[in-house]
Amino acid sequence: EKGGHDYFMLKEIEEQPEALSNTLRGHFADGGVVLDEQRISEQDLRDINKVFVVACGTAYHSGLLAKYAIEHWCRIPVEVELASEFRYRDPVLGRDTLVVAISQSGETADTLEAVRHARTQHARVLAISNTNGSQIPRESDAVLYTHAGPEIGVAATKTFLAQIAANYLVGLALAQARGTKYTDELEHEFAELAAMPDAVRSVLETVPQVRELATRMCDAKAVLFLGRHVGYPVALEGALKLKELAYMHAEGFAAGELKHGPIALIEDGLPVVVQMPSLKGHSQLHAKLLSNIREIQARGARTIVIAEEGDEAVRPFADELIEIPAVPTLLQPLVSTVPLQVLAAEIARHRGYDVDKPRNLAKSVTVE
Ligand code: BG6
Numbered sequence: 001e002k003g004g005h006d007y008f009m010l011k012e013i014e015e016q017p018e019a020l021s022n023t024l025r026g027h028f029a030d031g032g033v034v035l036d037e038q039r040i041s042e043q044d045l046r047d048i049n050k051v052f053v054v055a056c057g058t059a060y061h062s063g064l065l066a067k068y069a070i071e072h073w074c075r076i077p078v079e080v081e082l083a084s085e086f087r088y089r090d091p092v093l094g095r096d097t098l099v100v101a102i103s104q105s106g107e108t109a110d111t112l113e114a115v116r117h118a119r120t121q122h123a124r125v126l127a128i129s130n131t132n133g134s135q136i137p138r139e140s141d142a143v144l145y146t147h148a149g150p151e152i153g154v155a156a157t158k159t160f161l162a163q164i165a166a167n168y169l170v171g172l173a174l175a176q177a178r179g180t181k182y183t184d185e186l187e188h189e190f191a192e193l194a195a196m197p198d199a200v201r202s203v204l205e206t207v208p209q210v211r212e213l214a215t216r217m218c219d220a221k222a223v224l225f226l227g228r229h230v231g232y233p234v235a236l237e238g239a240l241k242l243k244e245l246a247y248m249h250a251e252g253f254a255a256g257e258l259k260h261g262p263i264a265l266i267e268d269g270l271p272v273v274v275q276m277p278s279l280k281g282h283s284q285l286h287a288k289l290l291s292n293i294r295e296i297q298a299r300g301a302r303t304i305v306i307a308e309e310g311d312e313a314v315r316p317f318a319d320e321l322i323e324i325p326a327v328p329t330l331l332q333p334l335v336s337t338v339p340l341q342v343l344a345a346e347i348a349r350h351r352g353y354d355v356d357k358p359r360n361l362a363k364s365v366t367v368e
Helices: 008-014 016-024 042-046 057-074 083-089 109-120 158-178 183-194 196-215 231-246 255-260 283-298 312-317 329-350
Strands: 050-055 078-082 097-103 124-129 142-145 222-227 249-254 271-275 302-308 320-324
Touching: 008 016, 008 196, 008 329, 016 158, 016 183, 016 196, 042 158, 050 057, 050 083, 050 109, 057 078, 057 097, 057 158, 057 231, 057 329, 078 083, 083 109, 097 109, 097 158, 109 124, 124 158, 142 158, 158 183, 158 329, 183 196, 196 320, 196 329, 222 231, 222 255, 231 249, 231 271, 231 329, 249 255, 255 283, 271 283, 271 329, 283 302, 283 312, 302 312, 302 329, 320 329
Parallel strands: 050 078, 050 097, 097 124, 124 142, 222 249, 222 271, 271 302, 302 320
Antiparallel strands: none
């Protein structure tokens, strides 16, 4: 049942191309996004002028990525907030506010309570969930289901990639309602998304390399993750996976913040995983990351670099280089997260831990 793997999580990591294509299937037709349930009028959707994304854990990291896409495509301000913080700070909500609640299980108490609070303030709620008929979708005005299939591993993997795709579909739906994108542009964006299952399939070829790398990282005292723009949430997710599964101290930083503090942590032999931005889409950021790597390498860090195929400039600074296919900037997290999932799972396995059932964690937490 584990498909020949030692644990479910590796099987689920390898199922990610299908999780993505199943999530995209049926959600785009006749040049537009099709939600699964919509109890809100097109006019109300058009009037949305503020978006809050609320979620917990890995779903929250997918939400951080939603901000880049929605602001870019729809020109609406987006705030992303941990569900457990949201309702306790009296957020400014109203009829023209859309709250996007992301929850794999659809039952997470913190997210559910955030949804309930939003509704008392007359905000519209759109749920993204992997579980048909669960509580959060039931209490929402609109629903888009991810179709990642059941996930056994407590730490989310394929549902994370499916959530990213779903968030982007919601971004396209809003762009469509607001008229900030023409049909041909929507179709173009969707076609790029639809090409991602193949890109993820190709990044899975790095699994043997990452498994081998993991055998050499099990004894690290800590691991840092750096990224910028969409690479920043990926860095946070890479660090979360390592904490959850391998019980190692791990932290993700926005690479630009390095000089404002975290660089003090760099010491001889400390592994630092760096997410390189896309060369074409973000050449300026690419140059900045290069200089960050140079700085940490000069201070003794062991650099593990995730970069696009053909990124020659980074080679001299990479003690380990993991190559990913070049894809549009907003979509890079769909490929760059995969090696980080494998890294965390394999380090955990080498340390003798139960990868599918990490200590103290539950798949869905139904208490606040
Ligand atoms: C945590 C799980 O408790 O809940 C995480 O261990 C998950 O893996 C988080 O990301 C949020 O869960 P859900 O179901 O709301 O997406």
